[in-house]
Amino acid sequence: MWWQVIIAIVTLGCAVEAIRAKKLLVSAMWLAGTSALVALLLYILGAPEIAVIELSVGAGLVTVLFVFAINLTGEAAPPFRSLIPKPLAWVVIAITTGTLIWLNLPMLGASLPDVQGLTFQAAFWENRQVDGWLQIVLIFTGALGLLGLLADEKPHQDDEEVSA
Amino acid sequence: MSLASIIILVILGLVGIGLYALLITRNLIKVVIGLQMMVKGAILALVLAGRLSGQVNLGQSLALTVVVADTIVAVIALALAVQIRRHCGTLDLNDLATLRR
Structure with missing residues (x-):
């Protein structure tokens, strides 16, 4: 413990x-x-x-x-000055964590039940195939987005003609 | 104190610290770090909710999807930060808010 x-x-x-x-x-x-x-x-x-x-x-x-x-x-790194006043940030954090604590009050002190049923692998590959496809789409989107963002800017065609 | 209580406290801490970083810091890369903290809290919450409700596999499948989505978000956000630094010469959110180059 x-x-x-x-x-x-x-x-x-x-x-x-x-x-x-x-x-x-x-x-x-x-x-x-x-x-x-x-x-x-x-x-x-x-x-x-x-x-x-x-x-x-x-x-x-x-x-x-x-x-x-x-x-x-x-x-x-820029100087450590906040975008919004710090007291306001603390109020927002207090409200958020307070709400989370209130929502989780019934769970505090609960004991975890034993794991039963399908294994994770069986459940994922048999019942959650949409998740798998979604992850494949996400990975391809991320890779394509990264390639596009990190690509160096090509000079415009007119600029090349002028310089030539 | 049960294991569920300890994990809930960690979740609350990670979400609170991540939110603090999102609200207070001005560096774009630190904002991404704060976002990562909050998502780690969400992953723990999904797995814990699955255990407590008896739907272990549903919680773990959703947590796996969140891990993948979170990684893609970090990749795109960091690539954007690199491009913003190249174009604007700064990562300070206060300067970037003016939308001037």
């Missing part, structure tokens, strides 16, 4: 450090740590498949992408 509490506290600590860190690269590393610990919590919850995917994609691929993007854009 106590080690689950420790994992939860360390997860939230990593998340806070990811927001507090001044360097973007350090923030990305703390985010990777948060992802890894969330994957551990998913494993404890009885979802090892999702935990593995979260660990490889959330802590691996996304971190590499962040490092890539930070290298391309530079570490130029």
